[in-house]
Amino acid sequence: MARKLLLDKVDIPGIRSYDVYRREGGYQSVEKAIKQMTPDQVTDEVKKSGLRGRGGAGFPAGMKWSFIAKPEGVPRHLVCNADESEPGTFKDRYLMEFLPHLLIEGLIVSSYALGSHVTYIYIRGEYAWIIDILETAISEAKSNGFLGKNILGSGFDLEIYVHRGAGAYICGEETALLESLEGKRGNPRIKPPFPAVRGAWDRPTVVNNVETLAAVVPIINFGGEEYAKIGIGKSTGTKLISACGNINKPGVYEIDMTISVEDFIYSDEYCGGIARGKKLKACIPGGSSVPILPANLLLRTVKGEKRLMNYESLSDGGFAKGSMLGSGGFIVLDEDQCVVKNTLTLARFYRHESCGQCSPCREGTGWMEKILTNIEKGKGKSSDIDLLWEIQRKIEGNTICPLGDAAAWPVAAAIRHFRDEFEWHVSNPEESQIRNFGLAHYADPLVPAVAAV
């Protein structure tokens, strides 16, 4: 059984309440940080831990904190990004719903480190019931002296507010989130200036993901160096993975990043294998925007080694032969799934979510959706596949924010690894409406493959 740092107490009855959470050792990191450490020492522990942003980009959290500008007399803010919207990702929801005090605890310690006296949790509007859970936790923490004025007699003041979004994937991008927090459309800003210099209301601001901020709690409790001993290489600590698709046990799992993809999918501790005894066809291992991989490349790297569930191993081979850990949204497709259809739903998603500021993204996402719709309906031309490739290539890197890349990558990877399936759709317009392409050469390497063609 792997070591758990975040979800270790999730099964304790009543852990959502302050009393039980506190009895089980909750809020110790706040006492330790505020009574025994300076804000800079807290930041140093986070740096030593090697913690990387858990929202998807994987940027070192301690380094991000150290960039925050500290001009005299200007308030600073911490904003917790709870706008979890990347298809396949539902880990932050789980953490907030079942362990709200863990997030609040992490927010208090992190706010202390950054000097934020008003911290916001920007949560996606659809998570309406979780807002109530978080606000209850905040008021409990406040009535027990962990929030408000002069926390634990330290002179440190902090208020935490939940800010409800209203349905926009783009607000998960940190500058769009700040625009939205200011009451505007979620149009990403051009960087620089970075939020650490000019963020919310032009004040220095750090935006971190829910899981990142929760991880600060064990880092302070055990020390950054201890935390860094868990995991491997630059993938330190534990990671929440939300697993979905055609598996026996969808759900949220905390892993230490030394386990293999194969174990994660097939062991009973995690996904429990492919549902209904089917074969593994493909997987999008880190949220919908990361490249889809066929089974053979998913389970082993090009060098033939077992691929592991961590930042380095999942990206081994680059985009040609690898993918990304991303947000940890792990989407499994079995032999009955159609890659063209799946790619179409993702293209539609990104078209729907493009904010419309940059032409390559605004026009390109809609164009890709139209072409994919035609191919999926058996009305595609063989030149459409090359056209799709060209469009995605012209979106990537040519937009203000990473949504353009996020829209381009799934289409690129689908064509890169499943081109024969796209071609089969084009050349078999009628048959493709009745049945799916099946497994073909990328068959599940763990079981004898039966090609469908």
Next chain:
Amino acid sequence: METPLSELSFPPEKLAKVAELISRYPEGKQKSAILPVLHIAQEHFGGWLSPEVMDYVAQLLHILPVEVYEVATFYSMYNLKPVGKYVFEVCQTGPCMINGSDEIIQYIKSTLNIGVGETTHDGMFTLKTVECLGACGYAPMMQLGKTYREHLTKEKIDSIIAECRKFASVNN
């Protein structure tokens, strides 16, 4: 520019909530409260945001009406035309599609005899399709009011429709 005074008004407890929301943001940055205030307005004024309601929100926040329009039209949770008493917002993105959301949407369409974006004649139900709501492990799913309904089946859809009808008849 002076916004004409609206005839609409929140009851005192909602006005107090608006004041509390505004106090969460720096002074002079009351516009920041627009998303939460629009949520309250939509819930209070019949499930959608008419131009009059948006003008009222502008007045409450001391901003121009156009600042409210541009926000209300950007975010998918705000309804800009009337909707039914119960809005079924069914997710259709990848992970839900893999687990049969197409059949669920088809079943709701045929059971309620409406298309996507339409409302039943009795004003009870509206069907919307939405993009990923973060319930991928519990697919297929839909949002209904403040809650998620997950692991949907045709039988579950039947019982949700019956539950809504029953709730509406008790509360009328």
